[in-house]
Amino acid sequence: MTSLPWIGRADGAPYFVEESGAAWAPIGHNDAITWPDLAGLYRRRDLPGVERHLRWLQEHGVNCLRLMLEYSQHDHRHLEHAPGRYNPALVQLWDDLVALCQKLGMRLLLTPFDTFFLWIRWDSHPYNKANGGPCAARTELLTCPATREAVKARLAFATERWGGSGVIFAWDLWNEMHPKHGEADPDCFARFIDDVSPFMRDLEMRLHGRAHLQTVSIFGPELGWHPRLNEPIFRHPLLDFASSHFYEEGTIDDPPDTVAPALSAGRLTREALSEIRDARPFHESEHGPIHRYKDHHHTLPAAFDDEYFRHMQWAILAAGASGSMRWPNRTPHVLTPGMREAQRAMAGFLPLVDWQHFRRVNLNEEIGSDPDTIAFGCGDAHQAVVWLLRRGPMLPDGRLDPEMPARPAALRVPGLAAGRYRLALWDTRAGRPAGALDGVSQGDALSVTLPPFRGDVAVAIVAA
Template sequence: MTELPWIERAAGAPYFVTAQGEPWTPIGQNDAISWPELEGLFRRRDLPGVERHLRHLRDSGVTCLRLMLEYAQGNHRFLERPAGRFVPAMVQLWDDLFRLCERVGMRVLLTPFDTFFTWVRWRHHPYNAANGGPCSSRTRLLVCPETREFVKARLAFATRRWGGSGVIFAWDLWNEMHPAQAENRHGAFAEFIDDVGPFLRNLETELHGRAHLQCVSVFGPELLSSPAIADPIFRHPRLDFASSHFYESGTIDHPADTVAPALAVGRLTRDALGHITDLRPFLDSEHGPIHSFKDRHSTLPEEFDDEYFRHIQWAHLASGGAGGGMRWPNRSPHVLTPGMRTAQAALSRFLPLVDWPRFRRRNISDDIGLRGDAAHVFGCGDAHQAVAWLLRPGLEDAPAARGKRLLHRVARGTGASLTLTLPGLDPGAYEAVLWDTRAGRECGRLRAVAEGPAGLALPLRLSGPDLALAIRPI
């Protein structure tokens, strides 16, 4: 078995590479150790089934899963119980999962707690002082000194046991930092990062001779009500990349069509890049129809959800995000559909068309010229390359399922001729590879010359609902 290379930031570009310098892009989604596809890990009930699943993911272009060391929806998946005592069955579970991921070639974005269930099931949690734990209140999770030591001990245990492997893509030091976890002290975010981040980085360097990348994540809508938290989330100097969770109200968390969510993701990605000043990578590490699923107890119709998923991932990538974002399934059961796996594979086949380690992109969605109003346009580029995605604004009713009329609409549109003009490219000859995002294959090539301020003009025939382009020098 070949040791899996570690993941690093590209030098001078907002993307990722392996330790050997090969481009690497996070394509994947959130999973949990108690959900159907990984539940066979617990007490080693079906390790071959889990390995088959991981191989299927790899063959679908998936490179990374976002996982929580503790997913506390029930009382039998606590990593520590009582606080400070690591449960042998859970340690065995993670031993097996890391071994399988190493064998298959799958990486993990790892966060130590599922803070949602830690919060809503606080009376059961081992860290609760009422259960013998260190913390007097869930509102002090980020600021309690005694709890902080337990958090660091958990991370230390994890890296001592599993951190020598390239399976860990990065640490999400805290899932969805929120002022409510810090007595509404916004300054506590930076204090936590300044304490926990260097502790883990120094320990890993001592143990392994290098350290895994680090980020923290945030529930995206909280940035609107607490704008001061943007600084530690997007710009903290001790973090390697930035991450947010795209749960915008109405458009993403309870979608009625498949175009509005894409527009929201394009805007949210552009806004996130606007916070970043040092070319660190950015990725959405959670999104999905959470309000539809959790509050309205509704699973989106599969065909509609497949298109919603595909549109979000292309809006994220084309707007300058690293990869296609990471879906929280929010389906019953909690698994991605076959159509979503097909969409991930289609995105993965597009990636070799771009020289990511040298792509110093900026978001250019608002700067791209489009003759007529035949499509919404998303794009990012630098002086040498560009990525663009066109999405038709037309909508029609989604097909009915099981004889029921659906109040959802999907993107449609007849053919349209248009001219796309991309700014910022150095003068010279370029080739645009046209990509069918549904079929996951090239559907044409165009050549054109950029002539200074006028930009690169590409005459296109948009025959379907959407089209992706990779533009590169000849």
Template sequence: MSKAVGADGSLLSAATPSLSWISVARHAPYFVDETGSPWTPIGQNDAISWPELNGLFRRRDAESVEKHLLWLKDSGVTCLRLMLEYAQVRHRYFERPAGRYVPSMVQFWDDLFALCERIGLRLLLTPVDTFWTWLHWRWHPWNTANGGPLRSPTEILTCPETRQLIKARLGFAARRWGGSGALFAWDLWNEIHPAQAGDSADNFSEFIHDLSSYVRELETELYGRAHPQTVSVFGPELTWKPHMALHEHIFRHPDLDFATIHIYGSGPIDNPKDTVQPAVLFGQIVRDSLAEIRDNRPFLDSEHGPIHSFKDKKKTLPEAFDDEYFRHIAWAHLASGAAGGGMRWPNRHPHVLTPGMRRAQRAMADFLPLLNWTEFRSRNLNAEITAEGFHAFGCGDAQQALVWLLRGDELAADGRVRTDVSPRSTMVRVPGLADGTYQVTGWNTSDGRAVDQQVASGRNGALEFTLQPIVADRAFAITPLYPKRDPGDDRS
């Protein structure tokens, strides 16, 4: 694999051992690496033409991209979601003409994979940017007007010739970069939609099976194993089109390894007025999504953000407000039982995440080691946890639990949670834990540090503890507390 080079032609990164591959944990709805250690997707969506990665195109400023990726790593980021082709602009097509891969684009991906290998970042990769492909169809190389096989994007899922182009693109990527552990997983199709198949979902199962089996068989032939796979959907479609079997394809398709949707809930999430209600709605959507899964596969949001306020209202949220909105959504996602903090679509000008959002990602990354994710058979407990005066988000099994509590009774004029009010306490009850003694570690989600610890007992199928007074929010890791065994005790 080629390495990124600087303007003077020198290598930016030396050859390093390959990153370990990621797979689904055997006993939990989360992810692990080859050593069996937990791995959690913390990151966001990025694009090859956005400010922070744009310098790698034609190697115009590769040094700045490397510096940025190193900063992401230091910020706790583990994963970026990217589209192999981002069709918002006309000079980032992966093929031109159809079936001929653009050398400068191939070089971009060679260099990005090399950097991610060295730095230790991974990519959730999807082959087609369906949103801008649809809007800018006039210029797309697959359009018959430009020598391609497809008359309209309304036939993109049903046209046999286009299917071959899609599989060929996936095959090219699998052969060239599929051997790398920097590839976390394939999002085989971005935002699958009935409009892409003549307003029908009848062929979704066959389409997913065809792409999935092709990539899996190819990777297995080449590498003896395959990367995890998913297919994403614009989340509101699940409720807008209840007569179509979208849930079956997204949450339960037998060929897919984990489930993902794009959580763009209308109102609080798309156009937020405060930072509390978006988290409440996010937690409910995660709970509903987990209820659709029958085989304990992981679930995660792979796109969210204030899309309506940014795209339609042309408004960038104030930074302090957006930082809190981002942090609240991330903890609602993780605490409700999804993997990681969700993957924000920036929806800001400039189109990047803020430093405050990066600090929130670091705080979450530092919290993760408090729980044993490889054995965490979590189930959502948002509605079952009792904590009077707080919005409760949580998940747990018989051995451990994760709880996040958020105050919503004291909002400032700008919609943020007030921090100049008296701290509040209450009794917290978490059901489902086996009888025994547990350590309850309170975590400051803003500062990224443990702020209190206490011991609590689980009795009669639930654990109760008194909440130390808090002003705004706090996360809790609840883990078994076993007595230390005397090394000289050989009675076992």
């Protein structure tokens, strides 16, 4: 079996590449070992069913899953019975999943804990000192030296057993890092990273001769409440890329319509990129209608949720992120077939852009278009990505009216060097080309009129 190529950072561009230098962008979602699509892994109840599901994901453009090594909604899914004493059923589960991913070419973004259940079910967790673990209180998870050693040992076990393959895209060293995990001290973020990141990188260099990429993630609203957290999340020198979770109150976590979440996602991506001072990628690794689902106990209607999902992923990509990953927040806890079609549509668009040489800046506020159209985009001197979204009209349920008259749109993209450009239009709903045209930049901007379209259109602009 051919080993899956490892993923690294592009040289000087904020995107990912395979070790061959070929562009690679993560298209996927958050999943969990207890949720329906992967539940058959546990005690090998239905490995063929899981393999069929992974193949189906591949057919829809999915190439990466974000997973917690431990999703402890239930006690029997703890990875360790006690620190250093691993649960054989969970180890077998991960052996099987990594083998399937290797076989099929699927990659994993892995984090050691689901910190939500680690927090709310702390009384039963093996790391709790009351249960024989190292940590006296869940508020000391990031600062307790003994707990830190247990976390490093868990990560060491994971890379020793599963890290020798390109199946591992990257390590998210701590899921949704929060000051409350470290005695309300924001500086605990940097101290944790300073300790765990070099430990993991040095160990992987000894074991594998190279190291997987590293990040840490955060519940995005925390960045507004505690601005000091931007430094370790976006600029820590030991991390390879930045990650945030977009759960803005009212627009994303409980969406009133399908346009407001896109506006928020585009703005939040621009804000994230403004915090990064080097060429590291930014990856949005969690979003969804969490307040509507968790607090109101309501699953969005599929037609609405499909459009909400599609608009979010295009707003984030066009604004300059490397991609995004939905947390399902649905009953059952899986993505809809319509969301899979949206992922396949994005996978078809990606080859239109030379990502490994794309030194983009965000252009959401600089791109010009018609008043009834919202522009999301990024570009450099040689290429650009633009997504145009109509503001309306809306259906009563908050979706854009699919029967709206198709209308042309003016487009002005600044920053492109003087010369001729080819514009490839992409139908994000159908996942197919929607036409092409040529344009000329005079050195300050490229200005064209796009042919008529209805709700939205994506555009890849490259030198002719």
